[in-house]
Structure formats: C-alpha cells, structure tokens
Amino acid sequence: MKGRTPFYQSLMGLVALLCSASAVVAQEYDPVEDGHALVTMYCTDCHATETAGNSPFATAPRFRDLHLRYDVELLSEALVEGIVTAHPEMPQFEFDPLQAAAIVAYLKSLELSSVRFDVESTN
Numbered sequence: 001m002k003g004r005t006p007f008y009q010s011l012m013g014l015v016a017l018l019c020s021a022s023a024v025v026a027q028e029y030d031p032v033e034d035g036h037a038l039v040t041m042y043c044t045d046c047h048a049t050e051t052a053g054n055s056p057f058a059t060a061p062r063f064r065d066l067h068l069r070y071d072v073e074l075l076s077e078a079l080v081e082g083i084v085t086a087h088p089e090m091p092q093f094e095f096d097p098l099q100a101a102a103i104v105a106y107l108k109s110l111e112l113s114s115v116r117f118d119v120e121s122t123n
C-alpha cells in the first residue's frame with residue numbers, strides 16, 4: 001500500500017498541472033485580439049479597421065468613427081442576425097454571439113484609442 005503514495009501524488013500533480021494549463025488558456029482569450037483578427041479577415045477590404053488610415057472603399061465608414069454615429073454595442077445584435085446596410089456593396093455577414101462580442105470589443109478599443117488620439121492632438 002505504501003508504494004501507491006508516490007504514484008497518487010504524481011497523478012494529483014498531473015491533474016493540478018492540467019488544471020492550471022487550462023486556466024492559462026482561458027486567461028489568454030482576449031476578445032479584443034479576436035475581434036481584431038475577425039475584422040482583419042472580413043472587413044479590411046473595404047473599411048479602415050485600424051487606429052489610422054482611410055477606408056479602401058471610400059463610402060465605407062472607418063471603424064474608429066462608428067461610435068460617432070451610434071453606440072457600437074448595438075452592433076452586436078446586428079452582427080449575429082446578419083448585418084445589412086443600405087448599400088448592396090457590403091456583403092451580408094452572420095457571426096456567432098462570441099464573435100460578435102469580440103468584434104464589438106475591438107470596436108470599443110478603437111473608440112478608446114481615438115479618444116486618446118484626440119486628446120493628444122489638441123496639445
């Protein structure tokens with residue numbers, strides 16, 4: 001019976017290791033980064049998706065300006081239900097709720113960076 005203890009301990013050690021490894025993975029999920037990746041994949045052809053630069057498609061709003069028009073939080077629902085604009089140039093997208101939340105998180109981060117930029121540029 002004594003011989004089992006080290007095995008049991010190393011098993012527990014392994015379990016603890018696995019638990020902490022999955023905790024690290026969970027912590028590494030960054031919605032802003034995920035949203036950035038999504039808009040880079042699907043939206044940069046037409047929209048300015050970064051903190052600088054203009055939209056390649058002249059009539060497509062720059063993402064960092066969207067919050068000037070409305071609360072970007074409201075986009076989350078549209079992204080899930082299929083965002084449709086008045087312009088047929090923009091294809092219809094449908095994202096799952098996690099992706100939509102990530103895109104909104106990224107848009108919000110742009111909002112913050114444009115505020116910082118505005119503050120800096122008034123100096």
Ligand code: HEC
Nearest residue numbers: 039042043045046057059060061085086087089090091093
């Ligand atoms: C093929 C070009 C194209 C792509 C790709 C594209 N858009 Fe657009 N988007 C446009 C154009 C053009 C407009 C302007 C439409 C208008 O003013 O009605 C627009 C407008 C918008 C608006 C503003 C809508 C409004 O009513 O004010 C949002 C939000 C938007 N796009 C989000 C996205 C997102 C998110 C993606 C990527 C998932 C994306 N777009 C990809 C062309 C595109």
